[in-house]
Amino acid sequence: MNKGLLIVLSGPSGVGKGTVCSVLRHKMPELVYSVSATTRSPRLGETDGINYFFKTREQFQELISRGAMLEYAEYVNNYYGTPRDFVEHTINSGKDIILEIEVQGALKVKETFPQGVFIFLMPPSLEVLKQRITGRGTESQEIIDSRMSIAAEEINLIRYYDYAVVNDEIEAACHRIQSIVTAEHCRKERYLASLAESMQAASEKA
Amino acid sequence: MNKGLLIVLSGPSGVGKGTVCSVLRHKMPELVYSVSATTRSPRLGETDGINYFFKTREQFQELISRGAMLEYAEYVNNYYGTPRDFVEHTINSGKDIILEIEVQGALKVKETFPQGVFIFLMPPSLEVLKQRITGRGTESQEIIDSRMSIAAEEINLIRYYDYAVVNDEIEAACHRIQSIVTAEHCRKERYLASLAESMQAASEKA
Numbered sequence: 001m002n003k004g005l006l007i008v009l010s011g012p013s014g015v016g017k018g019t020v021c022s023v024l025r026h027k028m029p030e031l032v033y034s035v036s037a038t039t040r041s042p043r044l045g046e047t048d049g050i051n052y053f054f055k056t057r058e059q060f061q062e063l064i065s066r067g068a069m070l071e072y073a074e075y076v077n078n079y080y081g082t083p084r085d086f087v088e089h090t091i092n093s094g095k096d097i098i099l100e101i102e103v104q105g106a107l108k109v110k111e112t113f114p115q116g117v118f119i120f121l122m123p124p125s126l127e128v129l130k131q132r133i134t135g136r137g138t139e140s141q142e143i144i145d146s147r148m149s150i151a152a153e154e155i156n157l158i159r160y161y162d163y164a165v166v167n168d169e170i171e172a173a174c175h176r177i178q179s180i181v182t183a184e185h186c187r188k189e190r191y192l193a194s195l196a197e198s199m200q201a202a203s204e205k206a
Numbered sequence: 207m208n209k210g211l212l213i214v215l216s217g218p219s220g221v222g223k224g225t226v227c228s229v230l231r232h233k234m235p236e237l238v239y240s241v242s243a244t245t246r247s248p249r250l251g252e253t254d255g256i257n258y259f260f261k262t263r264e265q266f267q268e269l270i271s272r273g274a275m276l277e278y279a280e281y282v283n284n285y286y287g288t289p290r291d292f293v294e295h296t297i298n299s300g301k302d303i304i305l306e307i308e309v310q311g312a313l314k315v316k317e318t319f320p321q322g323v324f325i326f327l328m329p330p331s332l333e334v335l336k337q338r339i340t341g342r343g344t345e346s347q348e349i350i351d352s353r354m355s356i357a358a359e360e361i362n363l364i365r366y367y368d369y370a371v372v373n374d375e376i377e378a379a380c381h382r383i384q385s386i387v388t389a390e391h392c393r394k395e396r397y398l399a400s401l402a403e404s405m406q407a408a409s410e411k412a
Contacts, residue, residue: 120394163389164397176392183369183389186382188326191370 002194004095005184006087006113007031009177010106011121012151013075014133016167020121021100023174028181032090032097037063040078043138053083071101071108076143076150080105096181103154110160117184119177120161124168208400211302211390212293212319213237215383216312217327218357219281220339222373226327227306229380234387238296238303243269246284249344259289277307277314282352286311302387309360316366323390325383326367330374 011017025033037053039060048054055063060079063069072081080102090097099109106118123129133139133147158164163180167173184190217223231239243259245266254260261269266285269275278287286308296303305315312324329335339345339353364370369386373379390396 119392122397158394158398161394163392164394165392166397176388179385179388180392182382182385186325186369186371186386188364188367188370191328191372192364 001094004091006091006116007098008106008109008116008118009098009100010103012154013147014129015121015123017100017121020170020173023170027174032095034082034087034097034099036080036082038080071105073102073104075102103157107160118161119163119165120158122164122166207300210297210300212297212322213304214312214315214322214324215304215306216309218360219353220335221327221329223306223327226379229376233380238301240288240293240303240305242286242288244286277311279308279310281308309363313366324367325369325371326364328370328372
């Protein structure tokens, strides 16, 4: 069986990764959505085990030390990370999985899974990004400034990604991501792998 | 302005390239459709300048000799080829163009345009391909046998392509091709090129 695709959706903080991902859940129910672990506090409406696995710093560090995190990064004084087992099990079962993670974490995943599909969600402009970060209204000015400076650095990392999807309009951004997943399934390398597999199955049957 | 994409749709004779392309015309009216030149006789319902530019062998050889063909190949005793000017002009004007051409011609195009998007249309199986070639009902057994043997050789050339699209169902195949075009527009290389361009435009304005 062909392995599933590992799709990594990343981009600067405040670009709208979470919103895009929640719309994608409705449009692409066939995708498995990886749940990240984090040490940051739950925001209003977030549920443990659905939006994130919320952990204490001690719990998180214990997971790191026994190699149970595919990637992790510290970002604005909080850990974010991806439990490894779930990702590997999903791909090996032939299903596609999507990871919505921070930029630094995505580059760590790339070290382990260079064959992954790396999508960078872009704001229409830096000005729009600032409005989005400010508009959330739940953070101090210091945190906003720090996030803007980190965001500018993160955009520089787009060169390590495969695709840039501009989040000008959520429906349009989701349509682009759906198209990327469909196109990646059509890559000739995947086709040749499945052809070789079906020929082997036929010869074993004969 | 970003250049348009050069999309090459190819695959073995009888796989249904023409049918897929005619459905794509309705679904993707924004694509420019390259018209090939050929020395083969028009089939029922084909119009000169729309389906092909129908040429005599003498006319076609004259076009080759003055370098006016982007690619050409002889296939079952007929020339097929792509007028070069139209393709280059379309791409440079920022529009996408799709070429529906034979497998040998596609590889020639790749020598000139390695950055093109090369899509190989596959039959669901060789058996289905044979039915399609036979079912056309307009060719002798000798020509059918020759086409089947050429088709098998052509499928080996899939390794030079970027994508394999299985033509199991025309609507599904067209949807995959649409997705590939959308995804290729999201490649980070294109995004970075347009970003650099808009920054240059801004600095020239300043």
